[in-house]
Amino acid sequence: MPLLEYTCEACSTDFETLVMGSEKAVCPKCRSAKLNRRWSLPARPSKAAATPSADCPTEGPPCNPHCCRLPQD
Numbered sequence: 001m002p003l004l005e006y007t008c009e010a011c012s013t014d015f016e017t018l019v020m021g022s023e024k025a026v027c028p029k030c031r032s033a034k035l036n037r038r039w040s041l042p043a044r045p046s047k048a049a050a051t052p053s054a055d056c057p058t059e060g061p062p063c064n065p066h067c068c069r070l071p072q073d
């Protein structure tokens, strides 16, 4: 089952999600469905902070929906 990576166009949140069948992924932060699919390829240095979850920064916004600094529910 593919783990798909997306970047939200609305709030620039990077996240990964499993999408089953015809389900649509939505941003876990703002619920926008306007997402850019990202593939797990070596990242091109097109954006600063394009490598979320490699290691979590200790300041700034959480690096991803599963950031260790977010409460898990």
Ligand SMILES: [Zn+2]
Pocket (backbone or CB within 6 Å): 008, 009, 010, 011, 012, 013, 027, 028, 029, 030, 031, 032
């Ligand atoms: Zn969003």
